[in-house]
Amino acid sequence: MNKPEEPVISYDRMKEQVEKELQSYYERGNTAELAPPQISFEKGATRILFATHPITSAMLVDFLLVVKKYITHIRVHSFDSGYYAFQALNRNIFKTENILDNFKIEFFVLSTSSRVEMTKKGNLTQEEINLVIELFQHARSATRNDPAHRLRMLGASIVEADKDLNWDYIAGYDEVKRKIRESVILPLKNPGMYDSIARMTRKVFESNRPRAILFDGAPGVGKTTAARIIAGESELPLVYVPVESIMSKWYGQSSQNLSQVFDACEDMGGAIIFLDEIDSLAGSRDQNMFEATRQVLSVLLRRLDGIDSAASTITIGATNRKDDLDHALISRFDQTILFPLPNGAERSAIFGNYAKHLREDECSHLGERSEGLSGRAIKDICEFTERRWARKVLIKKTEPSPPPFDFYRQSLRIWKETK
DSSP states (O other), X not given: OOOOOOOBXXXXXXXXXXXXXXXXXXXXXXXXXXXXXXXXXXXXXXXXXXXXXXXXXXXXXXXXXXXXXXXSSEEEEEXXXXXXXXXXXXXXXXXXXXXXXXXXEEEEEOSSOEEEEEEEEBOOBHHHHHHHXXXXXXXXXXXTTOHXXXXXXXXXXXXXXXXXXXXXXXXXXXXXXXXXXXXXXXXXXXXXXXXXHHHHHOSSXXXXXXXXXXXXXXXXXXXXXHHHHHHHHHTOOEEEEOHHHHOOSSTTHHHHXXXXXXXXXXXXXXXXXXXXXXXXXXXXXXXXXXXXXXHHHHXXXXXXXXXXXXXXXXXXXXXXXXXXXXXXXXXXXXXEEEEOOOOHHHHHHHHHHHOTTSOHHHHHHHHHXXXXXXXXXXXXXXXXXXXXXXXXXXXXXXXXXXXXXXXXXXXXXXXXXXX
């Protein structure tokens, strides 16, 4: 049975999509030295052209690898010095009717500058649009082989280690800290010991070090802070991946974005990928799941524990809705660490962290009356108190001083009444 033809996208919608993706790229990186791409529809054909840095042999190979990701069968139209052209074959590769109308990519290699031109009779398919976008990203990135640059282009952030950030920053949570030290930090800092034991016990060696850890807990309980501390102690870069940087309304783009994040982290020699709100990326297949989300889930399953699993990268997923996660995905995590809401003693300690001038009994009073609040909420209350007090000091024109206990107590009451 023949595979159905892939539908084409209207020219206006294609132009909107390409320009939006490329505008996002311009905002993330410096491409001002090259003119914007030209997109047009002339004599019944779509034409997209953009300038690039001088194309080297290595760049040309990279471009061809990108082309092969989206077009299975291509023919070499020209391979002359300075001009390389490739064209998609018909679905039936033995038929040559109207082959010159198919999607065509031309590389013009000049001594001082180069350009890439893509043409096709009629409109493009979504796969061809994805190819245009990825070729542009490869061509415009002068430092395309720098994984840190590639991550920034994908919207991820590499969080710098903070020497002042340690476990004392998170009040309480002694059991959580113990589990993290034992299951994450020790293996990351002592890989040789864990590998040696695995070689002694297994017929076929494979690493016993964790590849993926799931942080489960309500918002504001310290999951992100814990990931930053892990990265600092293990001396690995922390790659923070916001959901919005991965998800795209264009078919196939979201899963490709996520896959490229893993590739870049591996090229860095290893990193800690922090996927916040992972339930938004990969919900349960028991629910009605969009095909794009299913593709993202498939990438996660393969990368966490599969044929394409990352060898040097550890993934930390964070969620406050574990029940919404796909069961197969949960099984890929080596361990789930629960971050509960802080108890009374922990809440008192958190108030002590953000209001060090208060007495112990005053912090205990605030801790007792803040049941159900997260560490972030307590921090917000303390900041709210400081702002209220600063206004009063400015109005009365007095010398700066820390807010009194009564101000914290009032702020806590106001906070609870408004939330």
